[in-house]
Amino acid sequence: MPETVDCRGLSCPEPVLQARQALEQVSGGTVTVIVSNAVARDNVSRAARSMGWQVAVEEEGDDYKLSINK
Amino acid sequence: MRDRLFIIIAGAVVGLLAVVLVLQGNPVNMGFCIACFIRDIAGGLGLHRAGVVQYIRPEIIGLIIGAFVTAFYVKEFKSTGGSSPVLRFALGMLMMAGALIFLGCPLRMVLRLAGGDWNALVALPGYVLGVWFGTLFLKKGFTLGRSQELTPVSGYAGPFVAVVLLILLVAAPAFIFFSEEGPGSMGAPLILTLGAGLLVGILAQRTRLCTMGAIRDIILFKDFHLFYGFAAIFIVALIGNLLTGYFNPGFEGQPVAHISSLWNFSGMTVVGLAAVLAGGCPMRQLILTGEGQSDALITVFGMMAGAAFMHNFGLAGSPAGVSPAGQWIVLISLVILAVIGFGNSKVLSGNK
Secondary structure, three states: OOEEEEEOOOOOOHHHHHHHHHHHHOOOOEEEEEEOOHHHHHHHHHHHHHOOOEEEEEEEOOEEEEEEEO | OHHHHHHHHHHHHHHHHHHHHHHOOOOOOOOOOHHHHHHHHHHHOOOOOOOOOOOOOHHHHHHHHHHHHHHHHOOOOOOEEOOOHHHHHHHHHHHHHHHHHHOOOHHHHHHHHHOOEOHHHHHHHHHHHHHHHHHHHHHOOOOOOOOEEOOHHHHHHHHHHHHHHHHHHHHOOOOOOOOOOOHHHOOOOHHHHHHHHHHHHHHHHHHOOOHHHHHHHHHHHOOOHHHHHHHHHHHHHHHHHHHHOOOOOEOOOOOOOOOOHHHHHHHHHHHHHHHHHHOOOHHHHHHHHHOOEHHHHHHHHHHHHHHHHHHHOOOOOEOOEOOHHHHHHHHHHHHHHHHHHHHOOHHHHOOO
16 A cells, blocks of 8 residues: 655654654555655655665655655 | 765865864864854854954855855755744754853864864763754654745845855954954964855755764664764864874863863753754754755854853853853753753644
8 A cells, every 4th residue: 555655844854754654664565755855855765775665756846756665 | 885985075074174274273173163153253243242252254154155056056955944933043042052061063072072172072972962862852753843935035045144244254344343362363264264164065065964963863763874974074183183283182271162071061962952953963054054944044043142142141161161150051951952842742742
């Protein structure tokens, strides 16, 4: 079941904390994280990769949509 | 791997520039001190009248403009704000209060350590403790709320303030205060200080270098990425000081420092906790200001107000130590930080 975590307007480390929480609750599949700044985009990507997930980043207007897969 | 190398290089450049700036005239162990420099600017503008610490520090101007130009170039400039501005102003004040008890921001703590000032070795665990307290709040869902996208005018306010400060520095009108003695009278030539600020602004914008994040990410995520930059600052500044004869180990007689261990420790606990709640150390707030974040600019204004408050009421530490009133400020700061921390965590505030 795809899950979306909306972290728009939040600054690090909050997006990373929320994304990790979401990733820890599922064993695989797709988790979508939406962030609104480049720092959060980079940090969430790095955290997800270090947990063994793959990350695809898409720009969506002024925001970034991170599709995190395992 | 590339990212890791880049942040190590950025930290190394900060450490190297810090040594060069001292050689060229900055106060000892104060190649960079964001809190001290913002305090000097507050003095230069006459917000406080401590005659020995008044100067419009070009490093601060350079950091903001360097980050602004870089963020603009890589399309990361974004005008945002509106996330608990009053609390951010308060956190800026408290961050400055703690720094002026210890006599330095976290960056200067590292540089003092690299200069053999063992008082900084006492402050470091205090800082780590403060950051650890902060992570407890983060784990409880602490947030200052979402920021909103604002009109570009708000985003340009930070760089505009930096340009105005540069004009005031160069024009040096009579109403701007410049120290004639003490640390405020000491500074490397403008071209070097401004250039160093610009270069570090560029590097820090790209690498997100942050002296608080370095500790926080280890505690929260066992992520050492930012710590590599932090460590590089220390190692390069240490080598530089050893080579240039500025490494003088000991507790006593250190430049712009005092030996009251309890207050060195607890002052930095205040800084660490305030920095976690504010989302960045003093330097990081300047970089975010350059990126168009009004929330960071209001934190910087809070730091200026905090500096004025600490000096106008004789609360700041000095080489003689920390006054009883200054000691009370540490305790009061910790109480206010606890209120802000609990009040914005899921437990009490109902934040989701």
